[in-house]
Amino acid sequence: MSQDIIEAPLGATAERQAVVRATGGAPDKDWVIVTRGIKREYDMGGEIVRALRGVDLAIQRNEYVAIMGPSGSGKSTLMNVIGCLDTPNDGEYWLNGTRVSSMSEDELARVRNKEIGFVFQTFNLLPRATALHNVELPLVYAGVSGVERKRRAREALERVQLGSRVDHRPNELSGGQRQRVAIARALVNNPSILLADEPTGNLDSTTSEEIMRVFESLASEGQTVIMVTHEPDIAAHARRVVVLRDGLVASDERQSAFMEQLRRGGV
Amino acid sequence: MSFIEAIRLALQQIWVQKLKSFFTLLGVMIGVTFLIAVVSIVGGMSKYMSEQLVGKVIAINSFELRRTPKINFHGDEETQRELRRRPEVRIEDIAPVVAALSPGTRWAAYAANGFNVESRYVNKPKPASFFGVTDQYFEIKRMEPAKGRLFAPQEYVNAGNVIVIGDEIATYYFPSVDPIGRELIIKGAPYTVVGVMEKQGSAFGRSFDQFVMAPMNSPLGRLKTPHGALNSIMVQTPSRDGMIAEMQAVREVMRTRRHLRPSQKDNFELETSESALEFWNKIKSYLVVAGVALPAIGLVVGAIVIMNIMLVAVAERTREIGIRKSLGARRRDIMSQFLVESATLSTVGAALGVATGFAFAKLISMVSPLPAAVELWSVFLGVGIGAGVGVIAGVYPASQASRLDPITALRAE
Ligand SMILES: Nc1ncnc2c1ncn2[C@@H]1O[C@H](COP(=O)(O)OP(=O)(O)OP(=O)(O)O)[C@@H](O)[C@H]1O
Ligand SMILES: [Mg+2]
Numbered sequence: 114m115s116q117d118i119i120e121a122p123l124g125a126t127a128e129r130q131a132v133v134r135a136t137g138g139a140p141d142k143d144w145v146i147v148t149r150g151i152k153r154e155y156d157m158g159g160e161i162v163r164a165l166r167g168v169d170l171a172i173q174r175n176e177y178v179a180i181m182g183p184s185g186s187g188k189s190t191l192m193n194v195i196g197c198l199d200t201p202n203d204g205e206y207w208l209n210g211t212r213v214s215s216m217s218e219d220e221l222a223r224v225r226n227k228e229i230g231f232v233f234q235t236f237n238l239l240p241r242a243t244a245l246h247n248v249e250l251p252l253v254y255a256g257v258s259g260v261e262r263k264r265r266a267r268e269a270l271e272r273v274q275l276g277s278r279v280d281h282r283p284n285e286l287s288g289g290q291r292q293r294v295a296i297a298r299a300l301v302n303n304p305s306i307l308l309a310d311e312p313t314g315n316l317d318s319t320t321s322e323e324i325m326r327v328f329e330s331l332a333s334e335g336q337t338v339i340m341v342t343h344e345p346d347i348a349a350h351a352r353r354v355v356v357l358r359d360g361l362v363a364s365d366e367r368q369s370a371f372m373e374q375l376r377r378g379g380v
Numbered sequence: 381m382s383f384i385e386a387i388r389l390a391l392q393q394i395w396v397q398k399l400k401s402f403f404t405l406l407g408v409m410i411g412v413t414f415l416i417a418v419v420s421i422v423g424g425m426s427k428y429m430s431e432q433l434v435g436k437v438i439a440i441n442s443f444e445l446r447r448t449p450k451i452n453f454h455g456d457e458e459t460q461r462e463l464r465r466r467p468e469v470r471i472e473d474i475a476p477v478v479a480a481l482s483p484g485t486r487w488a489a490y491a492a493n494g495f496n497v498e499s500r501y502v503n504k505p506k507p508a509s510f511f512g513v514t515d516q517y518f519e520i521k522r523m524e525p526a527k528g529r530l531f532a533p534q535e536y537v538n539a540g541n542v543i544v545i546g547d548e549i550a551t552y553y554f555p556s557v558d559p560i561g562r563e564l565i566i567k568g569a570p571y572t573v574v575g576v577m578e579k580q581g582s583a584f585g586r587s588f589d590q591f592v593m594a595p596m597n598s599p600l601g602r603l604k605t606p607h608g609a610l611n612s613i614m615v616q617t618p619s620r621d622g623m624i625a626e627m628q629a630v631r632e633v634m635r636t637r638r639h640l641r642p643s644q645k646d647n648f649e650l651e652t653s654e655s656a657l658e659f660w661n662k663i664k665s666y667l668v669v670a671g672v673a674l675p676a677i678g679l680v681v682g683a684i685v686i687m688n689i690m691l692v693a694v695a696e697r698t699r700e701i702g703i704r705k706s707l708g709a710r711r712r713d714i715m716s717q718f719l720v721e722s723a724t725l726s727t728v729g730a731a732l733g734v735a736t737g738f739a740f741a742k743l744i745s746m747v748s749p750l751p752a753a754v755e756l757w758s759v760f761l762g763v764g765i766g767a768g769v770g771v772i773a774g775v776y777p778a779s780q781a782s783r784l785d786p787i788t789a790l791r792a793e
Contacts, residue, residue, distance in 0.1 A: 193787050196706070198705075198706055198786045198787045198790070199786075199787045218710070218711060219710050219711070222705070222708050222709065222710040222711075222713075223708065223710075225705070225706060225707065225708045225786075226707065226708020226709075227708070231706055233790075237699075237702075237703045237706070237790065238703075239700060239703060241392075241396065250703075250704065250707045251707045251708055253385060254704075254707060254708040254709050254710070254713060255708065259385075298707070302708075
């Protein structure tokens with residue numbers, strides 16, 4: 114395990130220190146996410162698929178991080194672990210200084226509700242509910258009363274320029290609009306991190322740009338964003354790029370260095 | 381998630397799949413329909429029995445000394461033979477029976493039979509029940525004249541040719557004239573109508589308004605009891621407790637008069653409204669058992685159907701469950717969502733069942749002499765049972781749903 118930490122290529126010494134320090138106790142509050150040796154394996158009828166083989170990652174508040182890597186490298190698995198949707202087989206995970214690994218199911222539900230906003234490639238909206246109701250859902254589970262809920266949901270939809278589409282159902286909206294509803298839903302409870310797994314994967318390039326501008330502006334407002342993407346030009350929006358390969362962090366670079374590497378054709 | 385929210389969601393779900401929901405509800409609906417219909421009819425009959433039929437026939441806090449019971453549903457031959465062998469209650473019994481009563485106790489004797497009445501005003505004679513009564517009869521039966529008056533004391537003593545008549549007799553013979561002071565001819569002799577009694581109503585198609593009453597000593601009264609046989613000596617006490625004591629006193633007098641040994645059973649009847657209701661209570665208990673068993677089958681079938689539908693719903697909506705969990709729904713949120721949905725589904729079915737049950741009961745009471753009474757508590761019972769069945773049927777599917785792993789559920793298609 115300790116070998117993993119040393120070998121794990123952390124981009125900056127600060128990140129490495131955060132991970133190493135976390136061994137003893139809770140990391141600094143400034144670190145929204147700290148993972149140490151995260152492993153996720155699937156037993157496919159005798160054959161073990163190792164999706165994550167010991168991921169160390171530390172992400173600070175207000176960072177805008179892109180996660181890249183080839184298909185099957187474990188990006189989605191990592192996002193699901195970070196989003197508390199999936200439980201790792203091994204390793205530790207601190208969210209805002211709290212150890213997630215030891216949380217009960219109800220506490221995990223609370224974290225998903227309050228701390229995490231998840232944007233999926235396939236939108237994952239309730240098909241029969243209106244945009245407004247979809248955005249209201251996290252507030253429903255947070256126990257926010259009806260009037261307050263509607264107000265905040267409307268506000269979130271306005272933030273993604275969908276104030277005029279509140280009563281539309283998903284099938285009455287374009288792909289880009291659906292993804293914006295999903296973003297509004299992810300944001301409505303003011304999460305500490307916004308996770309997006311290939312949010313533009315189902316969209317054409319024009320719409321993708323539009324969605325990226327939404328993330329861009331959220332990040333510039335100080336929202337912590339972690340986004341999985343295949344497209345280098347989309348990753349170019351992010352200020353830090355983590356590359357996964359075979360379930361391990363292959364590189365973790367600040368954008369300036371990464372851009373250079375890109376120019377040299379290194380990724 | 382709030383309860384109202386959950387119900388709203390459930391109703392929405394039901395509305396989206398109207399037809400499927402309807403079939404799901406059918407079992408519960410039929411069960412509750414039966415329940416309500418049976419409860420309404422049994423309740424209606426009970427009320428009718430105690431208030432209308434028995435109450436009319438036997439006055440409150442009173443008993444009647446009779447040869448055989450007035451309301452007789454004993455089927456077996458043995459009992460019938462025993463009843464036929466009994467001696468008549470006779471005019472001569474009045475004095476000793478009355479002597480045994482405490483002061484302040486009312487009593488009245490009457491003899492009744494059917495005759496034809498003739499009249500100057502209407503040619504076709506109409507059959508009527510004739511009653512020769514003693515003076516406290518009307519008080520005990522709480523019968524008041526609607527027109528005219530009751531018999532005066534001396535008319536009981538002097539045996540005047542006076543009668544009071546029932547509402548139906550009055551309207552039949554005197555459709556356009558005031559019957560008071562006019563005559564009816566019975567067995568060739570004229571009688572003057574002094575009063576028309578208030579309408580008494582009917583029970584099981586039998587009218588209580590086809591009577592002609594005269595003082596017992598009148599020629600008509602004597603005509604009625606050629607051999608001195610009486611239908612009944614009625615005794616009414618101020619309270620229910622007093623009635624038991626008076627009954628005991630009358631029983632002893634009669635047993636002595638008839639020289640009954642202690643081993644022998646009474647060969648006369650002391651009938652109260654409760655004893656008349658006994659047979660009905662027996663029938664009622666069978667009806668209630670049937671009224672519970674039949675709906676229970678419907679409800680069990682309904683519960684199984686709802687459980688299946690809910691299991692299908694959980695399978696179909698796995699992705700929805702995944703989405704909800706990813707947004708922070710706890711196990712108990714998902715559990716209550718499906719439980720409420722199942723309970724709402726079932727309660728809607730029960731509510732429809734209540735409505736159809738009442739309609740059914742109403743229909744039965746319209747096409748048959750069975751009366752129906754809509755009881756408010758049966759509405760609550762029906763709806764409550766509906767909700768209960770829904771919750772029971774929903775527990776397993778709902779717990780299956782709540783146990784789903786978020787990421788597995790999200791991947792479902
Ligand atoms: N539920 C599962 N059961 C079995 N194996 C799985 C499961 N989920 C993921 N895997 C495997 O884990 C590995 C990582 O999958 P993951 O979805 O994280 O990759 P990814 O980087 O997101 O790929 P892509 O870019 O194609 O989305 C893959 O080999 C995949 O086959
Ligand atoms: Mg993926």
